[in-house]
Amino acid sequence: MTEATIFELSSPGRQGAYFPEPDVPTAPIEAAITRDTLPLPEVSEIDVVRHFTRLSQLNHGVDTGFYPLGSCTMKYNPKINEETCRLPGFTKIHPLQPVETVQGAIGLMYELQEWLKAISGFDAVSLQPAAGAHGELSGVLIIRAYHRARGNHKRVKMLIPDSAHGTNPASSTMSKLEIVELPSDERGNINLDALKTECDETLAGIMITNPNTLGLFDENIKAASDLVHEAGGLVYGDGANLNAIMGIIRPSELGIDVMHFNLHKTFSTPHGGGGPGSGPVGVSADLASFLPAPIAAIIEEGEEYTPPLYGLIDPDNSIGRVKAFHGHFGVIVRAFTYIMMLGGNGLRRASEHAVLNANYLLARLRDTYHVPYDRICMHEFVAEGKWEDVPDIHALDIAKRLMDFGFHPPTNYFPLIVSEALMIEPTETESKETLDAFVDALIQIAAEARENPELLHAAPHITPIRRLDELKAVRDLVLSCGFSDDYGD
Amino acid sequence: MFLPHTDADRDDMLQTIGVDNFEDLFRSIPSDRLFPKLDLPDGITEMEALAELQHISDANETTDELISFLGAGAYNHYSPAAVDSILRRGEFYTAYTPYQPEISQGTLQTIFEYQSMIVGLTGMDVSNASHYDGATAVAEAVNMAHQNFRGRRNKVVLSPGLNPQYRETVSTYIQESDIQLRGEDIPLTGNPNNLIPLIDKETALVVVQYPDFYGRIHDFSKLVEAAHKVKSLVAVHVNPLALGLLKPPGDFGADIVTGEGQTLGLPLAFGGPYLGIFATRKKYVRKMAGRIAGETVDGKGQRGYVLTLSTREQHIRRERASSNICTNQGLVLLAATIYMSLLGKNGLRQVAELNYHKAHYAAEKITAIPGFELVYDTPFFNEFTVRCPRPAAEINKHLLADDIIVGYDLGQIDGSMNDQILIAVTEMNSRPEIEYFAQALSEESYD
Numbered sequence: 001m002t003e004a005t006i007f008e009l010s011s012p013g014r015q016g017a018y019f020p021e022p023d024v025p026t027a028p029i030e031a032a033i034t035r036d037t038l039p040l041p042e043v044s045e046i047d048v049v050r051h052f053t054r055l056s057q058l059n060h061g062v063d064t065g066f067y068p069l070g071s072c073t074m075k076y077n078p079k080i081n082e083e084t085c086r087l088p089g090f091t092k093i094h095p096l097q098p099v100e101t102v103q104g105a106i107g108l109m110y111e112l113q114e115w116l117k118a119i120s121g122f123d124a125v126s127l128q129p130a131a132g133a134h135g136e137l138s139g140v141l142i143i144r145a146y147h148r149a150r151g152n153h154k155r156v157k158m159l160i161p162d163s164a165h166g167t168n169p170a171s172s173t174m175s176k177l178e179i180v181e182l183p184s185d186e187r188g189n190i191n192l193d194a195l196k197t198e199c200d201e202t203l204a205g206i207m208i209t210n211p212n213t214l215g216l217f218d219e220n221i222k223a224a225s226d227l228v229h230e231a232g233g234l235v236y237g238d239g240a241n242l243n244a245i246m247g248i249i250r251p252s253e254l255g256i257d258v259m260h261f262n263l264h265k266t267f268s269t270p271h272g273g274g275g276p277g278s279g280p281v282g283v284s285a286d287l288a289s290f291l292p293a294p295i296a297a298i299i300e301e302g303e304e305y306t307p308p309l310y311g312l313i314d315p316d317n318s319i320g321r322v323k324a325f326h327g328h329f330g331v332i333v334r335a336f337t338y339i340m341m342l343g344g345n346g347l348r349r350a351s352e353h354a355v356l357n358a359n360y361l362l363a364r365l366r367d368t369y370h371v372p373y374d375r376i377c378m379h380e381f382v383a384e385g386k387w388e389d390v391p392d393i394h395a396l397d398i399a400k401r402l403m404d405f406g407f408h409p410p411t412n413y414f415p416l417i418v419s420e421a422l423m424i425e426p427t428e429t430e431s432k433e434t435l436d437a438f439v440d441a442l443i444q445i446a447a448e449a450r451e452n453p454e455l456l457h458a459a460p461h462i463t464p465i466r467r468l469d470e471l472k473a474v475r476d477l478v479l480s481c482g483f484s485d486d487y488g489d
Numbered sequence: 490m491f492l493p494h495t496d497a498d499r500d501d502m503l504q505t506i507g508v509d510n511f512e513d514l515f516r517s518i519p520s521d522r523l524f525p526k527l528d529l530p531d532g533i534t535e536m537e538a539l540a541e542l543q544h545i546s547d548a549n550e551t552t553d554e555l556i557s558f559l560g561a562g563a564y565n566h567y568s569p570a571a572v573d574s575i576l577r578r579g580e581f582y583t584a585y586t587p588y589q590p591e592i593s594q595g596t597l598q599t600i601f602e603y604q605s606m607i608v609g610l611t612g613m614d615v616s617n618a619s620h621y622d623g624a625t626a627v628a629e630a631v632n633m634a635h636q637n638f639r640g641r642r643n644k645v646v647l648s649p650g651l652n653p654q655y656r657e658t659v660s661t662y663i664q665e666s667d668i669q670l671r672g673e674d675i676p677l678t679g680n681p682n683n684l685i686p687l688i689d690k691e692t693a694l695v696v697v698q699y700p701d702f703y704g705r706i707h708d709f710s711k712l713v714e715a716a717h718k719v720k721s722l723v724a725v726h727v728n729p730l731a732l733g734l735l736k737p738p739g740d741f742g743a744d745i746v747t748g749e750g751q752t753l754g755l756p757l758a759f760g761g762p763y764l765g766i767f768a769t770r771k772k773y774v775r776k777m778a779g780r781i782a783g784e785t786v787d788g789k790g791q792r793g794y795v796l797t798l799s800t801r802e803q804h805i806r807r808e809r810a811s812s813n814i815c816t817n818q819g820l821v822l823l824a825a826t827i828y829m830s831l832l833g834k835n836g837l838r839q840v841a842e843l844n845y846h847k848a849h850y851a852a853e854k855i856t857a858i859p860g861f862e863l864v865y866d867t868p869f870f871n872e873f874t875v876r877c878p879r880p881a882a883e884i885n886k887h888l889l890a891d892d893i894i895v896g897y898d899l900g901q902i903d904g905s906m907n908d909q910i911l912i913a914v915t916e917m918n919s920r921p922e923i924e925y926f927a928q929a930l931s932e933e934s935y936d
Contacts, residue, residue, distance in 0.1 A: 063579030089546025272820030325760025343532030
């Protein structure tokens with residue numbers, strides 16, 4: 001089942017949206033500045049609506065089925081979020097309007113900053129960054145700016161565990177840090193001996209994901225952060241896995257100095273098929289003045305019957321602006337709605353049930369799938385998608401076969417330290433029935449791997465399209481309609 | 490809230506795991522500070538939350554209540570109903586990045602169609618699947634050009650006509666690198682050829698804006714020629730709606746086109762999420778950061794789409810990646826694609842011309858008032874700079890009392906421009922509004 005492109009549906013003379021004729025006298029337009037042709041499709045409104053509706057039906061989303069994609073926290077996206085973010089008082093305001101006319105918006109940003117501080121234990125938060133990786137870049141730049149402000153120009157070494165997300169080393173490189181990879185120990189924790197040998201006067205800091213990408217709470221985190229602090233370094237926390245620990249432990253208590261939040265993971269805002277995300281960054285008091293600008297603040301305290309006056313300010317030693325305007329406001333409203341509805345107790349219950357669901361899957365699957373670091377996990381765990389007795393079955397085959405059961409596959413081939421990794425994160429919003437059906441499918445697939453391996457190799461069978469030729473995509477590089485060429489070497 | 494578990498489910502599951510209670514699940518956390526009481530308000534129901542959010546949003550004054558001529562990088566345009574109607578489909582907005590192409594063809598084909606439209610609109614060869622916004626797209630262009638010369642060229646010339654917030658964003662991105670930004674001290678009043686003396690064999694990139702921040706449409710052909718003579722790249726930052734009317738940058742030799750896609754059917758939404766457009770020449774496709782969708786076939790020979798050239802990206806290359814970007818603006822890209830599909834070839838031209846005519850009518854009305862004049866005589870699209878007979882801040886304040894937002898007070902960028910206002914006029918501003926505005930301004934004409 002495939003869908004024609006919108007260009008193939010085009011027919012000269014059709015149009016899907018019209019605008020009024022000018023109600024003002026027309027002005028001359030110099031031919032020298034205008035274009036001759038505009039190669040856009042010509043389609044009617046119904047063509048557009050049917051085309052994109054059909055395209056939507058080729059997608060799997062949280063709304064259509066279970067989505068246990070490790071490290072991505074594909075929890076249910078409450079419908080009310082989609083209503084609140086579309087209130088005209090939020091969509092129809094310009095980012096440069098006088099602050100007196102947008103007190104609701106800035107006040108909401110201020111409140112969300114306060115709430116994220118309460119959840120994390122940090123002293124200050126900026127909502128500017130547009131996504132997790134963007135928050136990470138901001139955080140790493142803050143670490144560099146902090147050292148420089150103290151006259152420390154030699155601190156250029158960033159330690160990154162081998163289980164880290166790929167964005168960690170990439171963000172450090174963008175900040176011109178030298179990366180040293182740290183091995184994990186046999187329990188999946190940071191290897192403290194390896195860490196000690198790197199703790200010297202060139203240390204800028206360490207980037208820690210906790211719970212780590214194996215889904216394990218790093219038992220060495222406090223010892224590791226103490227070592228780094230003693231050596232004069234700072235601890236960066238990758239907040240991608242915050243969904244496991246809300247109301248359980250505040251990241252600041254673990255020695256983390258700076259961390260980004262993923263509003264689109266932890267706080268239920270939808271992933272949108274790859275964004276928009278939102279990656280606020282939180283810091284300890286010593287780093288507050290370096291936060292990306294601007295942040296929401298109270299400019300004039302309120303009194304009994306008058307609310308405070310909110311405004312946007314630039315922190316004194318800010319690393320600067322990381323994008324235009326004030327962050328992904330539409331995403332911020334969604335996260336605000338979610339936290340408001342759950343409250344402190346609801347967030348704790350969300351984390352508890354995320355961990356409950358993951359451990360339940362782990363308990364039911366560990367006899368069928370090898371789990372290399374097998375202990376009580378947090379919100380996710382990593383199994384191996386391979387068996388010694390059927391060596392030609394790979395994690396990819398299992399992932400593809402899961403689609404035939406209506407499930408989105410887990411993350412595969414990450415983290416890199418587990419061979420043929422299947423990284424499973426159920427989230428708290430899934431029922432026991434759904435988890436049981438998923439386990440049943442995985443157990444059946446394990447049996448099929450032995451009885452009928454071809455079924456797995458050829459999977460998926462019932463999806464709109466079968467396995468795609470990714471090599472051809474790279475070799476031929478067709479990157480737009482009606483255009484193909486060799487794209488250089 | 491949002492938890493489907495019954496008490497019986499919980500008991501069963503804890504038993505299967507082999508623990509007695511929730512606390513047992515967190516024993517690996519070495520801390521005596523477990524289960525802190527979070528200083529947050531108590532949870533509430535959906536009904537109460539909606540009322541609360543409604544109340545908060547009512548404290549904002551919207552473009553429905555105000556007569557606004559504010560632009561400066563974000564514009565009030567009409568978005569057809571079908572755009573948001575399709576955006577609300579859960580299959581689109583509750584999906585993740587399309588890592589599993591067999592069950593993500595909707596997202597992937599949309600990216601492919603978006604890339605195709607951006608290629609057509611800009612006159613470039615290839616487009617990626619977006620950056621966060623216009624500012625970060627420009628920063629990524631700087632990054633790409635620097636890497637293109639493998640760090641051997643470290644000068645980047647930014648036109649003084651570039652949005653000042655974009656300049657700030659670029660400065661943030663490059664603060665740890667050896668890149669030096671030039672062009673800040675070039676006077677605004679001149680034309681882009683004033684930048685030519687800054688371009689030499691150390692220059693990796695020249696960045697200009699089209700129309701520029703002050704509304705001006707410049708002819709960049711001589712500048713591009715001078716840059717190419719020393720093999721420097723040229724990036725042109727665009728308002729994509731203006732390209733419904735204006736010559737595409739591909740026609741005058743741009744190597745990179747970046748853009749702020751907010752004008753393609755996205756709400757103002759207090760500044761985001763917007764859409765960072767990024768397109769380039771085919772020879773730079775492997776240097777371009779961000780996701781790209783490509784066409785291929787499946788095992789049965791059916792056409793399909795995948796994310797391709799992923800060996801450039803951070804999840805494969807890690808510290809050797811050219812950028813850390815992963816999540817981008819997926820759903821926003823969908824909105825822009827639907828918008829461009831609905832308007833199509835003729836509609837986009839029509840709305841662009843409508844903007845042009847309304848802005849020129851407003852400019853005529855305003856400059857007819859004694860003491861008000863256009864600062865530049867350069868052609869403009871839907872935004873222009875006006876010199877006022879008194880400080881812009883004062884005029885803004887007076888007219889706000891009549892629910893009019895005059896425009897952007899350029900004194901906020903540079904005190905020497907405190908009598909200048911940047912005024913944007915779109916299809917949303919009716920003739921009576923424009924005339925009412927001019928009338929209100931005329932009262933500012935004399936003391």
